[in-house]
Amino acid sequence: MLINRKEANRTAVCENGNRVSHAPHGYVAILSLKCLFFLFLAPSCSEDDMLAFALDTAPPRVVAAFPPDGMKQMAPDGKVWFLFDRGMDRPQTERAFSLTGPEGEIQGAFEWKGDRRVEFTPSRRLNSGGQYMVRLASSAESGSGKDLKEEYRAHFSLSADTSGPTLLRSRPKHRAQGVAPDSSIELDFSEPVSFSSLENGISVSPSFAYVLSLKDDGSTVVINPNSALSRGLNYDISLTQSIRDRQGNDLIDPETVSFRVGQDSNPEIQSVSADDVQLTAGQLTHGISKDCDLVIQFSEPMEAPSVEAEVDLSPDVAILKSWNSNTDRLTLDPESPLSSETDYELTLPASLTDHSGNEIVNPGKYPFVTNASDSQHPEVVLIQQGLADPPGIVDGAEITRNYRPDPELPDYGIVDTSHVIDVDRDEAGIDQALVFRILFNRDMELASLHEGIEFIPVLNTGSSEIAVHSIQFGTDSNEVLVIASWTPTGSSESPVYALQISTKAKDSRGNPLQDRFRRYLAF
Template sequence: MKALLHFTCMVSLISCSVDITPPEIVSYSPPHNAIVQSSCPVSVCFSKSMNKDKTQKAFVLLYGEYGDSSIKGNFAWSNNDTEMTFTPELPLSNGYYRLIIEKTACDTHDNTLVTQHISNFTIGLDTIPPEIESLQPDDCSENIALNTSITIAFSEPMDTASVEKNIRLSPSVDYTSMWNTANTILTLTPYKPLLFNTWYQIDIAKCEDLSHNMMIQPVTCRFRTGSEYIRPVITGLYTTSISQNMAQTENFTIYEGANINDEIIITFNEPIDTSSINRAFIISPQSTWNSYWGNLNQTCIIHFPQPLDVNTRYEIRINTNLKDVAQNTLLNDLCVYIITNGNLSIIPSITNLECLIYEQKALTPLSVTDLGDESNENTTYEFTVHFSAPILRNSVPDNVTIQCLYGEQPEISGNINQFRWIDDSQTLKLTIAAIEGGNVYKLTFKGGTDGIKSSNGIPMQKDVWYIFYFHPVD
């Protein structure tokens, strides 16, 4: 029986709900920042039935901008103790009033307000000058984002035109102005991001409220944009063939030994805004290039889709358009010169041409060479060509020709039967048939853009030809 009674009591306790919801102020009159023509009562509407005694003690009505005196009066309640009306003992004088309801105001279950209520209103003609209650960004603040807006909060509704014409922003910024519905908060939104690492100053003066009361004191606020202010530094500048750090020498130093297929490697002390390299990197004579980034955007590789020109001096410049991710710029330009005369940029040429008859005999370019008596055995001869650099083998067959200029049997014009390369691609064995003693032959090696090229794609500068003949043997 006792157990049953205990269970019944527990169920009863659980079924009884405990009110722990705090009350709220649903509305009040006069509204915040209102201008009332004559004395009137003050009313406050709560979300719940209130403890009248504690709520009345939490009610304060002050007169004057600085709360010079407290207003006495009588309270009346209605609507199940959710609406409180305060009627002053004496009519309210013209001037500024502040309504305060402390957090100690509570409902019938002793749940108090969550926050203190403060509002103000004016009776009769408004003679109180407006003030700036807050200004964002704060004065002397730093690390301000470039896309920030400026917010100005006034103590009362303002004549918006008088405010907007009396705001000065330096350096000058174009912006849009937007007010809240009460005309107490103005937001300035710049059309473009603010300048990086720049001190801005806002000056506000002579602004008027709706009653044309003017601000007494001008307000000035300064702030600095950006998040960090360390400039980027070029720690390394190399090409594929130049291992010396060109960033550690004086500007305008000349470096030889670059090659036409080199890439340029640039390293930095911190991550870089990769898009800034497009305006910061300059090569002259101009050449098309692409950039690739690594090492958390601290290493940039400049790649040239087409080889650079052979034996050419290039100016490499990285200017102050270069920026890090915080938009700090490079302090000074870096400028060096490279010359594309490295081992892999040698213009190919024929260093020697020999013909094997009874012994090796050299031919002289651009002149006539007497190779002696023809061979009795056959009309086929082997020529050995020595180049100054490895040759792109497939560029040779279509660019070597033999022709008979004149002679006893000009119809025997010569024929190249075989191209045979030695391992290093710098030595070529030519087998030429149909060579008749008494005829004069011209052997031509074509140069130029469509001619014989090195393995790096560098063409011989011009055609090279050899004229030779054999003495006929009866």
């Protein structure tokens, strides 16, 4: 049953004279089974009685409030108010209310407009800076003792600027070395800051006496030590969220600027290595693995972003760059293995700098070759034809461990087509296949051989046909047996095919053939 909207604001009285609570304008409710049960027990009550009963069983709600969540530029003497969907318990609702600002909870006075609307007036004028939050806990109760359906929260500010300042840069830079003892410290912020907030917002360690000042319209803070800083000491300038802008917004992220006071010097490249192999500037180094990491050790902490941008490896390779905690050791980790047996050159230019902007004194180029034992191309050692037992087209013929010719089957060597095996020995009939033995100088990856080995028709192939049937290892992983299905030509022609191994064929360490290999075979 639906409550009529137009009737929802009436005060209902049962025939027994009991008055029923008001319902909010426009409130529509669907009677629960309890309400239907109430209808049967009290058929003399009106729909307004039923509305009051429905409201009494549901939790109260906030139907309107001011200020709305996210409001900016609220008047400093503005009031906070709530409108509920029914009469509320005043003391319990007031206890559930709170207004907090940058300086903590704000006290004030409540004023009720009936039992459904309450206004809160702060006891003092609100400050223009910072964020405020209005909260009405779910412990607020209706007149019948029902808790608020859900907690209400809203944030607002008196200023249009609600974003706090950030530290943009410092002089000296963070982690700078060799800072002059008579230096002042300058901190550049993203906007002017409140001078009064600096006393609690800045701390120095180890402690020293200083004077604070502002420049550049208040966006730069200058720390002027009263006496020279101590040589050989590391200093930390800590900035807390007590630092605020002129609108009262807190520093977004706490920061610490660290530097070392003492005699400054230019950084040096102490070593460059590829895994455990040392590289030498201007000298080609052999025996480097394609899976190596390149490690550069500097004599002092470096300006990481600029160093990463200037270091170059050629040919170009995608590289992950990482530093140790002291930023004096850079590791270059290629995202994929380098190419096998390839010349590379690592360039470390003079533009590499430390935190104080000092350039390295010994720039250089470090050439190397990826030709370690795990980074060399595999090679074809020989190709032979496998013999069948027995020879001739015989059902069930199998390969033997004998191969011909000795030492190998040369280019345009004659393939003995009488030595065919039967690849479907368990079935009637003969499915002819020739067998070729390929010996590599390295263990091979079987999956890559399926991609890389094929027969290419070259000359007078006629109706003949040869194709890879299967590939398997022999005694070792460098011995490969290619089973090739064979359909002989029906004419007197002598076909020529090429047994081709492409650069897709790789050894067990992922090194591909350097060049495409072909062996021409005559039949």
